[in-house]
Amino acid sequence: MMTFDVVATREGKWWMVTIPALDGLTQARRLSEAGVMAREFIASTLEISVDEVGVHVEVDAVGEVHGIVKTLDAIRAERLRAEALERDATNAASDLAKRLVQQNVPLRDIGTVLGVSHQRAHQLVSR
Template sequence: MSTTYTVSVTRDGEWWMVAVRELDALTQARRLGDVDTAARELVLLETGTALDEVSIDMHVELTAGDGDLTARVADLRARRERIEAEEAAVRADTAAFARELAAARVPVRDIATLLGVQCGFGKAGG
């Protein structure tokens, strides 16, 4: 069973400061991608809990001047997720409609032209 620790991450110069709230302990990481490992290793050192039994709930706090950048990061991520979901839905709808058109004996190349997609056919080597 995994234990989850809450981690606050802030930028300090060239380092990410990693605070494990439940342990009142601090470490650092050079890259944001290294925070999870650094936090789990800190938990191991402080508690003896095996790395594979530790989960991290990471909260990155970013500020610049007077502005909070954390909300902007969250907004962009949410927007990107919505776009990716919409793209997946459009791909599925396009494939389903292409099958309908093919069943109606519309040539594949014409289906591709109608739907604005590539049909995957082409001359060998060119």
């Protein structure tokens, strides 16, 4: 499979999709269609099957909004950090729930302590 980088730029109601490797240009009504339109353009230009073409669509500016790729990278990094923090918090809650069970604290009360339902407290104890 051949993979191409393409750049989508908003112009009016359309997305202009540039394929730099082929000096090509196509358009799409919706950004979600940009990849399909680019693949079809590339396949037609190179006279190959659409199934043989992959694309990576990038949007870096829309009007006055610049640095979209950099901002998206930062958002992805923050989400990964948040997922790691959530895992750590769940592990800590599970550990605390297990220690409370060892002290014969009822699941409903453990749920109250942790700010979760007694069902969730049971899940944490069972981990």
